[in-house]
Amino acid sequence: MSRLSIRALCVASVGLACLSPALAQAPGVSATSIKIGTFGALTGPGYLYGKLPMNGVEVVFDEINKAGGIHGRKLELVREDDRCDPASAIGATQKLISQDKVFAIVGGGCSNPTLAARETIEKAGTPFVVFASVHDGITTPPAKNIFSVATTSTIESQAQVQFALSEGAKKIAVVSMRDAWGRARYTPLMETLKAKGVKIVADEEMTPDSNDATAQVLRLKQAGADAILMVLYPKPAAIFARDANKLAFRPLLIGQTGIADPAAFEDQVGVPGATAKFRTISMVRYTPEDPAVEKWRKAIETKFPGDRLSVYNQFGIGAAQVLAEAIRRAGPDLTQEKVVAALAGLKDFNVDVYPGPISCSETDHRCHKSPNWIMKEPGGPVKVLGATRVE
Amino acid sequence: MMLSYILLSGVTTGALYALVALGIVIVNKATGVINFAQGELFMFSGFLAWALHVQFGIGYPLTLVLAIAGGFLLGVMTDRIAFQPLKNVDVVSLVLATVGIAFILRGVARVIWGGKGDYLTFPPITSPEPIMIGEIMIIPQQLAVLAGAVLIMALFWLFFRYTRAGKMMQATADNAKAATLVGIRTDRIYALAFGTGTAVAAAAAVLAAPLTLLYPDMGFSFFIKGFAAAVLGGLTSLPGAILGGLLVGIAEALAGGYIASSLMEVSGFVVIMLVLVIMPSGLLGARRLRRV
Numbered sequence: 150m151s152r153l154s155i156r157a158l159c160v161a162s163v164g165l166a167c168l169s170p171a172l173a174q175a176p177g178v179s180a181t182s183i184k185i186g187t188f189g190a191l192t193g194p195g196y197l198y199g200k201l202p203m204n205g206v207e208v209v210f211d212e213i214n215k216a217g218g219i220h221g222r223k224l225e226l227v228r229e230d231d232r233c234d235p236a237s238a239i240g241a242t243q244k245l246i247s248q249d250k251v252f253a254i255v256g257g258g259c260s261n262p263t264l265a266a267r268e269t270i271e272k273a274g275t276p277f278v279v280f281a282s283v284h285d286g287i288t289t290p291p292a293k294n295i296f297s298v299a300t301t302s303t304i305e306s307q308a309q310v311q312f313a314l315s316e317g318a319k320k321i322a323v324v325s326m327r328d329a330w331g332r333a334r335y336t337p338l339m340e341t342l343k344a345k346g347v348k349i350v351a352d353e354e355m356t357p358d359s360n361d362a363t364a365q366v367l368r369l370k371q372a373g374a375d376a377i378l379m380v381l382y383p384k385p386a387a388i389f390a391r392d393a394n395k396l397a398f399r400p401l402l403i404g405q406t407g408i409a410d411p412a413a414f415e416d417q418v419g420v421p422g423a424t425a426k427f428r429t430i431s432m433v434r435y436t437p438e439d440p441a442v443e444k445w446r447k448a449i450e451t452k453f454p455g456d457r458l459s460v461y462n463q464f465g466i467g468a469a470q471v472l473a474e475a476i477r478r479a480g481p482d483l484t485q486e487k488v489v490a491a492l493a494g495l496k497d498f499n500v501d502v503y504p505g506p507i508s509c510s511e512t513d514h515r516c517h518k519s520p521n522w523i524m525k526e527p528g529g530p531v532k533v534l535g536a537t538r539v540e
Numbered sequence: 541m542m543l544s545y546i547l548l549s550g551v552t553t554g555a556l557y558a559l560v561a562l563g564i565v566i567v568n569k570a571t572g573v574i575n576f577a578q579g580e581l582f583m584f585s586g587f588l589a590w591a592l593h594v595q596f597g598i599g600y601p602l603t604l605v606l607a608i609a610g611g612f613l614l615g616v617m618t619d620r621i622a623f624q625p626l627k628n629v630d631v632v633s634l635v636l637a638t639v640g641i642a643f644i645l646r647g648v649a650r651v652i653w654g655g656k657g658d659y660l661t662f663p664p665i666t667s668p669e670p671i672m673i674g675e676i677m678i679i680p681q682q683l684a685v686l687a688g689a690v691l692i693m694a695l696f697w698l699f700f701r702y703t704r705a706g707k708m709m710q711a712t713a714d715n716a717k718a719a720t721l722v723g724i725r726t727d728r729i730y731a732l733a734f735g736t737g738t739a740v741a742a743a744a745a746v747l748a749a750p751l752t753l754l755y756p757d758m759g760f761s762f763f764i765k766g767f768a769a770a771v772l773g774g775l776t777s778l779p780g781a782i783l784g785g786l787l788v789g790i791a792e793a794l795a796g797g798y799i800a801s802s803l804m805e806v807s808g809f810v811v812i813m814l815v816l817v818i819m820p821s822g823l824l825g826a827r828r829l830r831r832v
Contacts, residue, residue: 193650327802354802358761360556360752363549364796364804367542384659384753395670395679396545417753419661 176275177252178483183222183476185210186251188229188241188266189258189281195233197461198258198281203228204456205465206255206280208448213473220481224473227251231262238262239269246273253277253488255465255472257299260284261329270295276475276488280468281432281461283406284333291514294485296492298468298507298517300432305405306338308430308520308537309378310345313403315537318376322351322369322400324389325380334380334405350374355385362392369398376401383408387417394423404429409460411525422527428534430520433463434504436531442502463502470500471507471516492516504536546797547790552682552751554789555689559744560766561773561781562696563737569713569776570733573631576638577618578741579763580645583756585611585742586749587653590660600665604688604746611742612735619734624727642759649756662749685747692743693782696736700778709733713776765808772812774822783823787811 177184187206189199203226210224218224227249229241245251246269253276257263263282270277271292279287279297283305288297300308313321321342325335342349351372353365366389369377377400379386386408393399408414408429415424435442437458445466446458456462472488475495479487495516497506505519522534560582567575575581589607592598598606622637653660666680700706712719712729720726744762752758769788773780788808795807815823 354800354804356805358758359804360748361549361553361793363545364793365801367545367797368801371542384755387659387661387753395681397670417659417661419663 175252175484176246176250178222181218181222182225183219183253183483184225184227184249184251185472186227186229186242186245186249186254186275187256188231188238188245188254188262189256190233191228191230193232195259197459198464199231199233199256201459201461202258202280202465202468203256204449204453205445205462205467206469207465208445208452208462209466209469209473211452212448219473219476220483222483231258231266233259233262235262235265238266242266242269246270246275251275252483252485253472253476255280255468257282257287260287260302260333263287267292267295274485274489276472276485276492278468278472278475278492280464284330285337286333288514291512294489296471296509296514296516298471298503299464300406300430300517300520301515302334302405303337303341304515304518304539305430305520306334306380307341307539309338309403309405310341310347311537311539312428312522313376313378313401314345314347316376316401318401320350320373320375321347321378322349322353322372322374322376323378323380324353324355324365324369325378326357326382326385327354328357330382330407331380338378338380355381355389357382357385359385359388362389363396365389366392366396366398369393369400370396374400376403379404379408381407383414383417387414387419390414390418390423390427391420394418394420399426402427406430406432406520411523411531415525415527424525425527428522428524431460431504431523431533432517432520433460433467433502434521434533434536435463435502436460436523436533437463438530439533445501467500467502467507467517470502471495471498474498474500505538542797546793548679548682548686550790550793551786552686552689552789553792554769554786555686555693556744556748556751556762556785557765557769557788558782558785559689559692559740559747560762561769561785562693562778563740563744564763564766564770565773565776565778565781566709566740567733567737568770569778570709571623571627571634571730573623573634573638574767575618575734575737576635576763577622577641577645578737578766579759579761580642580649581611581614581618581738581759582741582745582762582766583754583759584614584645584649585738586662586745586754586758587649587660587756588742589746589749590653590662590754593662594660604743607742607746608739611745612739614742615735615738616731618738619731623730623734627730646756646759653754653756659753659755661753664750681750685751688747689744692740692747696740697778699736705732709736768808768812772815772822774824777822777824780822780824787823 191200214223231238231241255278257279258281260282264286277295283302449458475491478491495509504521507516509516518539519536521536525531588610593603622641666684708724769784773784791807791811792804796804
């Protein structure tokens with residue numbers, strides 16, 4: 150290359166940089182790529198809400214990249230492990246933002262770590278789409294740049310009450326954990342019950358480590374409860390279902406996304422028929438076996454040999470599609486502000502996996518308001534019962 | 541009828557606490573150290589039993605025997621790694637060493653069994669269906685666990701009462717220096733104490749497994765309950781550990797059934813506080829005499 154052409158190239162490069170300030174300023178964006186960060190538990194028991202949704206995000210990015218990327222830029226995913234630990238989540242997001250200089254984040258598995266990381270992400274102004282964390286505090290009051298496509302705890306609590314009433318329950322009772330996770334659901338649940346004029350017949354408590362629920366079951370049975378709203382992790386919920394069956398108490402058991410997999414729950418309870426009247430919320434529309442998600446099943450199994458498509462993968466698939474759409478709408482001159490504006494402007498946007506459309510606004514960043522109800526016939530497949538629309 | 545269910549539930553849970561407490565007391569009596577890894581040894585033995593029973597299809601009785609043997613070996617290893625090299629330093633270092641063992645066991649359990657799902661299920665050892673005898677509902681699963689716990693307690697009582705090893709353990713616990721003078725190899729007794737303590741924990745884990753679910757972080761809650769039961773019983777008394785465990789279990793069940801389920805977790809500790817205020821050495825602990 151001649152000396153003249155090198156000089157011309159330098160001038161052209163400088164000129165391009167001056168003409169396109171967005172390119173020069175937007176972190177993690179180059180002419181050919183956009184760096185997206187993700188955080189959640191890659192290790193430990195919370196991996197279901199971290200690693201698996203991340204795998205879902207990655208297959209969506211692969212599909213987009215195969216089709217040429219977004220406005221010619223390929224999406225690169227940078228993973229960080231928060232181990233379901235608030236301090237680690239703050240460190241992980243600081244690394245993603247300051248060191249890896251990601252353009253946007255799609256992630257957040259366990260609720261408390263995501264809540265802890267909120268301040269860091271909010272201050273940085275990095276667009277953030279939450280894929281699994283449900284704590285209300287992550288999106289309420291809304292931070293300008295943080296949006297959730299997970300059903301938040303208030304939305305799920307409202308859906309639990311609506312579902313119980315729609316099933317004709319006359320004597321509703323609550324059994325809940327009262328730790329930080331449980332409180333985040335229990336409080337809005339009680340507010341919803343009060344708002345709907347429902348007087349519960351019993352209000353029982355369990356701990357995450359409970360090994361026996363005989364006392365709770367007997368009290369609920371004495372109260373004549375016909376529907377139990379369960380604000381429990383899978384372990385105490387399984388103990389409760391097992392002990393209820395043991396004491397011949399078989400009301401409608403209404404769960405939430407803490408117990409998102411009825412097949413795994415049936416295994417955990419381990420007593421045939423004990424989960425026959427268990428219904429729970431799924432954030433996604435389809436069971437992993439549904440032909441409608443065949444494309445994603447193949448993508449997951451090809452990219453991650455040994456894995457099988459799960460509902461947790463679908464959390465990531467939906468969130469990645471939402472973020473990708475916002476980046477697409479922001480146009481080729483990409484800035485974080487444009488993506489935030491695009492996210493806030495999403496209205497009735499349908500993605501492959503959610504039961505209802507995604508709608509965000511300037512004032513409400515809880516974008517997924519259609520929890521799906523699922524159940525499993527004893528020994529049979531998981532069935533979708535339909536979605537509840539919550540406003 | 542509610543009282544009978546609640547009492548049966550409390551006694552069953554209490555029997556499991558009692559077994560964990562027994563393990564703590566056995567080690568404490570012989571070595572003067574509280575083994576803070578007792579909960580994790582319990583958890584690890586439970587997973588070992590799960591692997592034997594669920595993964596390798598070994599029958600429940602043989603699983604119980606193998607898990608107790610495995611627990612014994614784990615306990616001996618704990619003695620060799622965390623107690624023997626440090627036995628001449630201060631007690632705080634010894635206690636910290638057992639805490640270290642607890643974290644290592646939890647980490648290893650997470651690596652081996654942590655990725656297989658949220659929680660692992662141990663199949664019921666009897667029919668999960670209740671049996672109705674007239675108006676009274678009998679729950680075979682709870683009765684089987686209770687019977688197993690009583691049998692194991694009886695076996696360990698016989699071990700301490702009638703075997704040479706058991707008597708040597710008691711002699712070492714009473715006075716280690718005197719035991720050495722009469723020819724007892726106290727190093728072996730310490731290993732035996734850790735081994736026996738963990739074997740009891742393993743038995744508790746195999747009995748508890750069908751009632752609860754297995755997960756790598758389950759050890760701490762059982763340790764706390766077992767430790768509380770041991771303190772209630774007097775920390776050095778084997779019958780005290782059993783009594784303490786049963787009282788904690790029954791107190792929890794009664795509080796949950798008749799007052800409020802939110803009081804279940806604290807009720808056992810309230811009982812302990814009340815007992816210790818009146819009897820500082822615990823229910824059956826050795827009284828301290830001050831000679832003047």
